[in-house]
Amino acid sequence: MPRQRTILLVLSAVLALAAVTACGGESADPTTTTAAPATTAAPTTTEAPTPDFKVAVAYDLAGRGDGGFNDLAYNGAEQAAAELGLELTEVTAKAEDTDQDRSDRLRLLADSGHNPIIAVGFTYAGPVAEVAAEYPDVWFGIVDDGTVEAPNVAGLVFAEEEGSFLVGVVAALESETGHVGFIGGVNVPLIVKFEAGYIAGAKTVNPDIEITSTYLSQPPDFSGFNDPAKGKEAAKGMFDAGADIVYAAAGGSGGGLFEAATEGGYLAIGVDADQYYTAAPEVRDVIMTSMLKNVNVATHTFTTQVVDGSVQAGVNVFDLEAGGVGYSTSGGLIDHIVGEVDAYAEQIISGEIAVPSSTS
Amino acid sequence: MALLLLSAVADIANTPDLLSRGAVSASLRFAVPIVLAGLGGLWAERCGVINIGLEGMMIIGTWMGAWAGFQWSPWVGVLAAIAGGAVFGAFHALMTVSFGVDQAVSGIAINVAALGLGRFLSSIFFEGQPGGGISQSPHVGQIANVSVPGLAEVLDPIAELETPVISDLAEIAIGMTTGVSLLTLLAAVLVFLSWWVLFRTSFGLRLRACGENPAAADSLGVNPNRMRYAALTVSGALAGLGGAFLVTVASSIYREGQVAGRGFIGLATVIFGNWMPGRLTIGALLFGFTDALRTRQETTMTALLIVGAVVFAFLTVRAIRTRNRGATFAYAIAAVGLGWWFLGFGVVPSEFVGFAPHLTTLLVLSLAHQRIRPPQGIGVPYRRSEAN
Amino acid sequence: MPAPAIELRGITKRYPGVVANRDVNLRVESGTAHAVIGENGAGKSTLMNILYGMVVPDEGEILVEGATIPMSSPADAIAAGIGMVHQHFKLADNLTVLENVILGDEPTGRVGRIDFEAARARIVELGDHYRIPIEPEALVADLSVGNRQRVEIIKVLYRGARVLILDEPTSVLVPQEVDELLKNLRRLTGDGLTVIFISHKLDEVLAVADEITVMRNARTVAHTRPAEITSRELAQLMVGSELPTPEPRTVEVRPEVGLRLRSVSTRGRGHETSLSDIDLTVRSGEIVGIAGVEGNGQAELIETILGLTDPVSGQVLFGEEDVTEAATSVRRRLGLAYIPQDRHREALLLDAALWENRILGHQMHPPINRGVWIDRKAAREDTERIVADSDVRTPSIEVLASALSGGNQQKLIVGREMAGDPRVLIAAHPTRGVDVGAQAAIWTRLSAVRRAGVAVLLVSADLEELIGISDRILVILRGRLVGEFDPAAIGPEDLGAAMTGADAA
């Protein structure tokens, strides 16, 4: 049953986050170094049962600590590594990175014995294709890309539009003004998928609904993912214009939406993680739901499968059916409409509803 | 005049948000960090030092503000941000005044260092805190907002009359007096205070003299290098305060990259404002206003098409009068082009909306008739032995 | 006998490679005007800067009214009642007269607020008392040179100085202004103030000084009174040889025109003076002097001839060639040479080697220019030639221009400008701030240039110089040429009257 599965996933996400927090707590000790607690702890886990595997996660620009996408990728991998007693390494990209830098980063990981290597973000597509050919014995997973065809590469892609469709349904059902909003961080196709699904979901419930969309910045200016001030003003603008529910797929700028909603007494929809838990306690009450993009499930599954040998090359679609995306009910604000929303979910899974992935 | 134009345009283009209270208060919030950065630039340049490092000092301000803010209180955060900015301002002075490093170089280095430092320090202090990570801080409390009591109630009926201009004025008044952050008020005070200190006190006179002709100041017993230390410390403190605004008012979190070029925009407003605090603030408000409009409601940008068309039409007429044929031609094309765009498409592509504030600033600077008068000692290191 | 106002004992100051002051002793009695004279480079300015605390001596002590005082900054000097009027005025252009005057000693009320009313009243009062009227609210940028000097003097008086140091105060003034200044100085000493001034102009020194100290080669070599000495003798004390005088005119002016301006007018921007209807002809082999109070359009005239300012009407011609529309580079190629007043700003790349400075202005001329290329070898060779011919004292042509002394810099510039066989030469204050020896050399050079058939336009404030070497003198006043004089038949006073428009009134 989709709903049960969703709840299960939510629970796993929460658990994973709790795990991170616990780990992080240890590293707050100023004498131990920074980045990856798991790495510094590595020497003590040399007697791990499966020493042939060392997990690596290569992030794109933002890196871990975003309380969303990248953290989720880490959580899944970390959880798997912890379960299997594996070492885990993290590396992060920079804005000026070229494909060659990314390739070299992957090579570096492969050379130092990492397997599997999880590349987070579509910008790794070319580099993964290149490096995977050089290291046929190493498994590569790439999040958000399904273009690499190689016997040792798994594309981990998500049907963000399907999850967004569901929160669009929630928004339309709960909006009292018949006007909802969408804030995208940066105008890239990935984020457009969120917008498209959201609009489709809302329109399905209420064809007359008014939907305002905006993007905070244009690529390659990625500040839209990191400008909570702008997110806040954009949300205020939408609320002032009559919207009462706004959905943000804007990374760190989403925090601004929650603040604006809290100040004005409106509602907000989170993204990627269950933001009811990741956002500041002061603002969580306005988060009616979050569109879950369970990157953690993907990275966990991938890591586990590599170790137990059941991994399949090719595109692994984490859609609604596979539990890759979904929506959260934490906080209880939408408990009364869960049945309705799940009905739409089933229609998507059964193919009755085809969710568009672009707005035009 | 301008108000009349905007008011008319809001009606024609059917973009009521153009002069709404929300847009006004958002403009203020967007403008304040820029104003503070701009004041920072003003203090530095009035004393003869260019401060390209404003961006970096703002970054330090955001980090310090969040670091102290989440542990103790946002006001402690503000103080920490000011202190952090001031330290980097003084460091800029150390580099440029004592070591004779080129002013632009030191500024760029500070920007580079601040980026790295923010992330490095976050990895030590924020990672592992609830909600914190290498690129963001835990939640920071907000600085309180205040309103002029009763005013909104009085003005609301007027605003709802929807009489052009008068209602707009009421909206603007409400926007400027309701839910205003204490830090915004502080910024307003600082604009006035900067003017007062720079132009009405002996300290300010000495500071300006060091920016105009340090040798003259030195010959009268005013030590230019000491003044530059002071000016740059204030400059950094103001930029740091601008950073604090971002984490305690505009949002409630430190987030890597959140300064997003505001320091540079601040620097631009100094030149825009012809090195005067008041005009600088107008420049920042103009930028903040455009930024607020496009962030709140992209459709409002269509209204600016009309404004642009009208302004260019006006410039065309003026150019015809002064018989400047080239300018007439260029302005006329711009006016017709914008008008045609509005009538033909009625929308501005959202990709273009993003740079509307920048383009507006650029156009205003290029077209406004101006006589720029920068401080004459700007960018020149002062050494006594070379002054003779 | 009361203690002297100022006494310097055994002052020595060394700079890398040079000793600027060597065991200098100076005694200035209270209430007197004391002149310090000497060649450029004799150490006068260093001495004055030491006295004003801007330079700290390596040895020696400074006594003010009999008491030794520490002098490590101008603030110490000001506190001791010493004020200084610098040769290059130390004024901030964008500030008002009032702001410039009170700077560093502002009357303040609560929390540092300047009491502008009190300041204004005090400045006006000082101006009335010493009869040096100034306008407190005026922007310094708008003031004439004479007025700026008044601001400088008021600045010093405002601080209650008992001792005034004036570094070459008359070098930038016209005779009437000089008279005014000297009168003011006498009034000051009459009031019991002490005045120390540096000068080149011996007649002024003899006219106004009570006592005279002569410096040569970093030492004080003589101490005397005007009544006891003639200007010839003074000059010999200064240089140890005969005072040079401008050569008499011996050359025939050729008929062909070198430079011609036909009813040229410009529109002044900002603080510039507009030229109106300038008609001017300089023939080959002729030196035409331009006399005028500074700020009456000389700068604009030079800019127009250089091609840096476009006239709104009229024509500029080199020979028969109309260059009104031509760029500066074209005019340079046609044989325009320029010896500017401010060599640091207009004639030198201070951070470049001497031979690179040789290229400046000649980058389009042979032998240095070869199409798009620069012939560095030729530039170096020709620099060596100039250094040898003009006696530029330098260890090498690789040193930076900033390392040379002023006189040597000027010799290099003159040598360079003469190198391209110019047709037209503009010389603006060519000997200002140059010592007596170099002055003579430059006058000789100008005369040689004239003999070679160059049309020379000499802009100068030194009336002796104008009268001494010009073939004709034109007077410029408020952007117009208001009179032409034969130098043989005019004295400095008449010229001064014409320059201030006194004769027209």
Add this chain to the structure above:
Amino acid sequence: MIETRIERLLLQLIAPVVAIVFAALLAAAILHFTGADAGSVLGEVVAFGTTPASLVAVLNKATTFYLAGIAGAIGFRMLLFNIGIDGQYRLAVFFAAVVGASVSLPPVLHVTLIVVVAMAVGAGWAALAGYIKVTRGVSEVISTIMLNAVATGIIAYLLAPGRLAERVAGSNNIRTPPIPSSGWFPGFGVAGKEVFGFTLVAVALGIAFWILLNRTRFGFELRASGLSLRAAAVSGVNSKRMIFVTMVMSGGMAGLVGIPQLLGSSHQYGLDFPAGFGFTGLAIAILGRNHPLGVAFGALLWAWLERSSQILDLLGVSREIVTIMQATIVLSVVVAYEVVRRVNVRRQQKLVGRSEHEGIDNGAAA
């Protein structure tokens, strides 16, 4: 003089060496205080940074940095602050990619066309800033900041499916169509890795820049204007024209910044195209004192630091320490240069003083 030339060269070399040592010490200190074993970490970094693969990667990175640095240096030489390098190269490489993909030409011609388009677009974009500076007196610092934002918007608008770009099925990237292989710039293999062929062009451009600066009339006028705008104007340099031309040249060079990457590796412009070289370029120009050779050194150093720092992630050390090191190097190099300059000026003044006095003494004797 030969002796002092060697001395001068040594003096120039001391500055960067001191700076690098200082920055390394600072980094070691930071590492130490954060609890890492500074010695072994730096050892690992050096070991990794000197592998053949690293050196090739450094060379490729440095090529891009070098072009950005030269673009910055051209501006600095004329006291122009081209903050717009970033926007200029992005716009340039975007249009170059579009044009390159839309034509089919023989190899050499194809590459030439792409390069010319990039230079023209970069130059044109910079020319806007130059034009309003010359005609309206708008500081290039402001105008280029603003034009960067405008360039971003223009690219975002055009880089959309149905306009000038296409979306690859299954990918979240948007890219311009790929440039056919006739428009690729072949690289050459070193140690099993491929060095950008454009590296050689960059070297040639560096030499050309040096010749232009030091051997041509234009270069002299450029340097003279940078040293003293007024003196240059008096000597016959049209300063407005010079400002404009310099801006255009800087922009043209900036237009090439993305080209090694485009022609040597990506062959198309997409969302994953590297951004943000503008400020790096300025920092490198400063590091190299705007001298073609110095900039090369700065670019290599910068690239080496970036490359070898990748190992830090594996060592569990924050990579930002390298950013701090870069800032430290820039500052300490500049401080060191300044100290050297002052020493040099003092030395020269001493020499001049001595020769002047000799002259006087000789004169007295004669």
